[in-house]
Amino acid sequence: MSRTTVVAALAAGVLLVAGCSSDEPAPAPSSSGGAATADAGQDHDYTVEGFASSVLGDGTLDDLEDVGSASGEIEGGQVEAQIVSVVADAAGTELVVVLRGDDTGSPSRWSESRGVFTDVRGVEVVDEAAGWRLQPYTILDVSGESDLGCACSEFPYRLGEDGTVVQALLPPLTEGTTSVTVALPGLEPVPGVAVTWR
Amino acid sequence: MQTRPRRTPRWPVALLAAAALTLPTAPAHAAAAPEPGSTVDVAGVDVPVHGTFSLRAAGNASRDLVRGAVHGVRRVEGGTAVYLSLGLPASASRSLPLSSIFTRSRDYESSALAAVTLVDRPGMTAYVPLRGGDAAPYSSDVSEFRALKPGELVVLWAVFPELPAGTRTVDVLVGDARAAVTGVPVEDGALEPVADDLVPQAGEGWPKIAEGDALAGAEAPWSVRPLVQHRGSVDEVTDVAETAEEVDATLAADVLFDKSSATLTAASQDAIARLAADIAARGTGEVRVVGHTDSDGSDSSNQTLSEQRAAAVVAALQPASGTAVTFVAEGRGESEPVAPNTSPENMQLNRRVTVSYQVQEATR
Known part of the structure; x- marks a missing residue:
């Protein structure tokens, strides 16, 4: 626009x-x-x-879209995920999610679900047409040997009611895909999430 | 060559102003941020906005929301300059140290803005800021600016290696949180006008960046990083990690073989066929097939089983993989687990066959 x-x-x-x-x-x-x-x-x-x-803005995330959601108990605490967008183009796919949870004053959950990593690389966007579950890109060190991090957000250290945006950059979807399933570790997969093409 | 940002007509602004002046009951909300891809006039300065982002300092949702924008990824002499802005809403109760958003890195000068990354997904490459500046970092000098004040949108910059000529857009990851702005166009020339302030607010002009001779000490190759693409098959048989040069596929042995067997199952055929087709389409050189087991059983039996399974996969792949590649089969037994053999789930992960091959550059 x-x-x-x-x-x-x-x-x-x-x-x-x-x-x-x-x-x-x-x-x-x-x-x-x-x-x-x-x-x-x-x-x-x-x-x-x-x-x-x-x-x-006004310091809130109230203006963000909601194209799907999931909630559940993860490691003893309630977590809500608001899927803001799945944006696709020839270069790849971008997943944007807001995570919310009770602020218990302690580090956020998913410490088990996320494995040894501190980022959200466990998220997936399922491309049914291609038969692939797309996962975030990762970055190697200059030698090409060691994992240097993810082309995705760090997992929030502490969740809260106000929410935190997390994002992930994933491989391209099959051209023309109109909806996908979004899988978030520890929560039920969210089917039928609309894809925005640009 | 320097390209001026696109400007757009101003008449709708006058219309908006007139409308607003006649509507005294309108609530006092801030206007929406400019749309990505637009350029606006902020106090006489053209300000491109390629996308906005939000993050929480230190990943802590109880902290005030930081928001910002990416204003440019610009080819300059000797590198690529990134301009971004960020700040706290006017309602924030206190200032925020910049170090809670951009942690210092031991790899950089202490005053450097290190936690910004460029991602070129089609090019399968990531870039981190240049390092090596003797007198000053190749970025905003964060020692000159320590805290974000509520209501101020300050502009920061960092210089990266020169991008390939064919790179038209990149993604920008900001801060330790790696907030992303995607599809930012790569344009020519530093932004102007240059501000007097080293860390100006958006609309006060652009910070003076390092370029040309000022980048002479940069270790550009160090800042270029391979990107790895990850995907798994919907049937959960195959996981693929792929760089610009190489594909590493991991096949779940529990689907390929029955327990303690080295005979491929009927269920393995689709995965084998799909992998062989990819090798035939773009593989080159040597295809290395390696069998692995869990820790159940003796070392020697696991070694034998892993070798037999690798050989079985080679026998199935080879006929359909074309003539441009050769195959090598190896067994590693239980010696290279990917997870501790402490649970059934982990042991399942360790029962696998990996297939690695180089890809021809032209096929990417």
Whole structure:
């Protein structure tokens, strides 16, 4: 979507918001956020402060999509996974998940499920057409001998109700795949997750 | 050659401003972040936004949410510059040390921004920041900037090795948490204008980066890392780990063979056929087939069984694998477990046959 379209949509959002009293986040400009209005008279899209506000948001993850979910007890604690997106292109597949759980003040669960690694490399996206379970890329050291880490997020050290985004970069899906099963260690697989192609 | 970021018309902004001014009851929420791929004018500075990310410092969900954006992956003389910004929401109660997001690495100068990675998935290569700067790191000098303040979006940078000419997009992993922004286009030239501040806020100009002669001391080859692609078959018979040069396939012996047998089962045929087809399509040189067992039984019987199983797999693969490869069969018995033989699940993992082969570059 071009910025022109975005800003036009933003304007439409303002018009809609005016007619309601919802507290839900809306793409409306504000005196404090100042995004598109505060400096418009000087022909800039944003002030420095307004741009920062637009990127930094309100400190929550409430604006993220939900295309699937799973929950269950893992190692004695409740864990909820909100699948935000499965985005595919010729280069590969990106999985985005928000993990939530009770903040017990102790390190997060999955210490057994995740094995010896501290990252989320145990996630899988199942490409039924190709017959493969896609897993995150890993990175070797310069010698090509030792595992240096994963092209995926570190597992959250502590979970909480506010959630933490974890991501994983995986191999390409079969072209045209419209939905996949997402498997998260310790939780039931989530079938029918819509794929967004770009 | 330097390419200016794409600009877009400003008339919708005026429309938005007019709409907002006539709507005094609109709630005080911040505007949405710019869409990925857009360029916006921030106080007179063109600011490309290729994607946004979020992370929690130290992986701790009780900490304030850090958000940021990737503004550019730019080819510069002698390297590739990455520009990103990040900060805390204005509502955050306190500042956040940068070191809780970018842990220092012993491999780098103490003031270097080390925890940023570029991933080129089609090229099967990852890149970490250049190191070797004698006078200053090849990145934002984090010793000059210690903490994020609420409401400020500060711009950081790091220089990586030169990317291959054919690399058009990369993924950027940010911080110890490895928050990802994917599909960032690789463009030409450092971002301008250059700010006076070493660590400016987004919209105040861009930090001056190291390029050209300033990168003379860089150990570029050290910063280039092989990427490994992983996948497992849906029938859970085959697991594949693949680099740009080599494929390592692991076949589950429990499906290939009956217990203590070296005769392939009917259930093994699909996996064998699929592997042979891949070898025929792109394999080159020597195909190494190695049998492994768990720790049940004597060393000698396990050694023999592993050799027989490797030979059986070679006999099945070879006829359908073309003429560009040769085969070698080995048995390692129980000597190379991938997991401790302390549970049935682990012992099952150890009962396996591995098949390794080089791939022709043109087939990637």
